[in-house]
Amino acid sequence: MMTSHPRRTPSDPETPAVALVSALQSLSRAQREAAAHIAQELDWPRSGVAVLHVLTTCGPASLTDIAAHLRVDLSVASRQVSTLADAGYVVRTVDVEDRRVRTVELTAAGRALAAEASAAYTNLIDRAFTAWSPEDLDTAIGTLNRLVDTISADITHQRSPQNQQEFA
Known part of the structure; x- marks a missing residue:
């Protein structure tokens, strides 16, 4: 018999995306x-x-x-x-x-x-x-740049004229 696992929602505080946002907020404060x-x-x-x-x-x-x-x-x-x-x-x-x-x-x-x-x-x-190695720094830089690109792309997509018409 298959057991069903409850689906996590974006507002669930245990989701990785929510944990990521929390970490980004901590970074911003720092x-x-x-x-x-x-x-x-x-x-x-x-x-x-x-x-x-x-x-x-x-x-x-x-x-x-x-x-x-x-x-x-x-x-x-x-x-x-x-x-x-x-x-x-x-x-x-x-x-x-x-x-x-x-x-x-x-x-x-x-x-x-x-x-x-x-x-x-x-x-x-x-x-x-x-205490960070050059490799650790390179990995962090790559990850942060990817985060910025991802968030910026989503915001740009939401602001596009085509999407504005969809939401109007």
Whole structure:
């Protein structure tokens, strides 16, 4: 006689997917704590350091691009950029190709603060992962990138115009 096992539902706290989400939330908290620690060392708000990192990595960018990179609302990015501009770490310029677009770029002081933040972050990471082998790190990087791609693809699929019509 076949025994029937109860099916697990996505809301069942014992499912691997729920455990994965819980682990991702813990990772997110750990990242926020690390960023807050670095910002505190630099005596600067955490959000400002994130904008500096985006501009260091991407170069001059529009406010829309900064918000997209940080995955925050445009108004949040605008406040963060305003704080940095008021402190002299970034300047806003009019885009030469599209005068409606404002480009944000680092000043010399912003580049110096970004370098300081990067060094502090590198030191923190080096200390935290000293016991990990290069292979362990490569495996973790691959898994995290796969997670990001999977979640982003699902969100993009849900936002596609075709799916919006299906849900309307």
